[in-house]
Amino acid sequence: MAMKNHGIPEPATEGALQMTKKFFDLPIEKKMEARRDLQLRDLNKSSLIPDIIPTDRIPNPYGAGDMPEGFEFGREEHNPTGDNEEAGAVMAGANVWPAEEDIPGFREQILQYYYAAVSLGKSLFPIFALALDLPETFFDDKTQHSAALMKLLHYPPQTGPVDERVIGLGAHTDWECFTILWQEPGIQVLQVLNSEKKWIDAPPIPGTFVINLGDQFARWTNDIFKSTVHRAINRSGVRRCSIPLFFGTDYNVKLEPMPSCISPERPPKYEVITAGEYVKSRLEAAYNH
Numbered sequence: 698m699a700m701k702n703h704g705i706p707e708p709a710t711e712g713a714l715q716m717t718k719k720f721f722d723l724p725i726e727k728k729m730e731a732r733r734d735l736q737l738r739d740l741n742k743s744s745l746i747p748d749i750i751p752t753d754r755i756p757n758p759y760g761a762g763d764m765p766e767g768f769e770f771g772r773e774e775h776n777p778t779g780d781n782e783e784a785g786a787v788m789a790g791a792n793v794w795p796a797e798e799d800i801p802g803f804r805e806q807i808l809q810y811y812y813a814a815v816s817l818g819k820s821l822f823p824i825f826a827l828a829l830d831l832p833e834t835f836f837d838d839k840t841q842h843s844a845a846l847m848k849l850l851h852y853p854p855q856t857g858p859v860d861e862r863v864i865g866l867g868a869h870t871d872w873e874c875f876t877i878l879w880q881e882p883g884i885q886v887l888q889v890l891n892s893e894k895k896w897i898d899a900p901p902i903p904g905t906f907v908i909n910l911g912d913q914f915a916r917w918t919n920d921i922f923k924s925t926v927h928r929a930i931n932r933s934g935v936r937r938c939s940i941p942l943f944f945g946t947d948y949n950v951k952l953e954p955m956p957s958c959i960s961p962e963r964p965p966k967y968e969v970i971t972a973g974e975y976v977k978s979r980l981e982a983a984y985n986h
């Protein structure tokens with residue numbers, strides 16, 4: 698779905714886009730310095746944090762495409778879950794920024810957009826709660842330190858034969874509750890699978906964000922909220938950037954079907970697991986394949 702009247706001013710998204718382009722214009726060595734996974738391994742932390750360049754958070758069923766490059770970061774507070782070291786490493790982890798002299802103002806500009814998008818995301822939870830016949834405050838104590846991972850993505854133009862095996866980001870669902878996705882204006886890349894199992898274009902609409910529902914919500918709502926299956930193929934002939942923000946819930950929250958989402962006709966579909974363990978299992982599956 699597309700969201701408008703979200704309160705994030707255009708200069709914030711435009712500024713983030715310009716910085717994203719500058720980042721991907723950096724020489725490869727500089728971009729490699731900003732790899733969070735390497736930093737984490739050096740710190741002897743979890744090696745589960747996905748690689749930054751290239752982004753392949755999901756196994757690509759076709760595997761033949763130009764995968765997008767990505768720069769990933771989360772909240773600046775390290776280990777927000779405090780006593781839960783493992784949770785901290787999986788859900789947060791230290792951000793690794795490129796050197797300020799290589800790209801002046803990058804961190805500031807990107808974080809400005811990040812925090813605006815995070816507060817927008819927080820404001821959506823009460824709306825989702827009401828849609829599920831739950832008290833408006835239902836998610837408040839479950840989203841205190843929730844993962845809010847942002848990625849800056851860069852899709853080179855895809856060249857060569859245009860067929861199903863040449864795909865940027867293959868068909869997938871996002872793992873968290875929902876994703877706030879900003880797309881570079883004027884370039885059609887994103888597609889979503891509709892209820893008739895047909896791929897439809899989800900073009901960037903000026904002034905809007907795409908909201909994709911993710912798997913944590915699907916499990917929690919027993920599929921009343923269905924995860925959006927989507928993919929990204931850049932056949933525009935020019936490069937294209939996008940900025941997803943993946944919004945999850947706190948690590949220890951049990952994704953137990955909400956009472957309003959189960960009935961004799963709709964028995965629970967999923968095994969109960971905590972939000973954090975769920976994301977961790979998806980990471981493991983994606984990186985140990």
Ligand SMILES: O=C(O)CCC(=O)C(=O)O
Nearest residue numbers: 850871887927929939941
């Ligand atoms: O770039 C896009 O439009 C989609 C990105 C996406 O789906 C993802 O990173 O999970």
Ligand SMILES: [Fe+2]
Nearest residue numbers: 869870871927
């Ligand atoms: Fe996605």
